[in-house]
Amino acid sequence: xxxxxxxxxxxxxxxxxxxxxxxxxxxxxxxxxxxxxxxxxxxxxxxxxxxxxxxxxxxxxxxxxxxxxxxxxxxxxxxxxxxxxxxxxxxxxxxxxxxxxxxxxxxxxxxxxxxxxxxxxxxxxxxxxxxxxxxxxxxxx
Numbered sequence: 001x002x003x004x005x006x007x008x009x010x011x012x013x014x015x016x017x018x019x020x021x022x023x024x025x026x027x028x029x030x031x032x033x034x035x036x037x038x039x040x041x042x043x044x045x046x047x048x049x050x051x052x053x054x055x056x057x058x059x060x061x062x063x064x065x066x067x068x069x070x071x072x073x074x075x076x077x078x079x080x081x082x083x084x085x086x087x088x089x090x091x092x093x094x095x096x097x098x099x100x101x102x103x104x105x106x107x108x109x110x111x112x113x114x115x116x117x118x119x120x121x122x123x124x125x126x127x128x129x130x131x132x133x134x135x136x137x138x139x140x141x
Contacts, residue, residue, distance in 0.1 A: 035079035
């Protein structure tokens with residue numbers, strides 16, 4: 001059971017990264033760092049968590065994870081003041097305040113819960129790929 005749980009956690013981490021690589025691309029394989037707002041190649045983007053990934057209640061919450069540059073994510077420990085400003089601009093103050101209280105409700109996901117999240121995120125990834133493909137086809141016409 002523990003091996004299955006670890007496998008699912010790794011799978012969810014990978015799915016979230018794939019979703020971010022599709023969601024956060026802004027122009028010709030560039031992304032904008034959520035914290036410093038610099039444009040960089042998508043392949044150097046790092047998955048940055050506003051609230052630490054050690055809190056499972058938010059580890060895979062797509063509002064809590066965004067692409068960041070290495071400088072902000074590692075060297076500035078997330079550059080959280082600027083990260084928060086960008087999240088507020090993206091989702092609104094009330095939504096971020098909700099996010100900031102959710103981490104205290106850190107549930108322990110069961111294997112079944114993780115399996116359900118994997119299914120949900122596989123669907124999101126498929127939908128995101130379809131949307132991106134449609135946008136790119138529209139640009140080439």
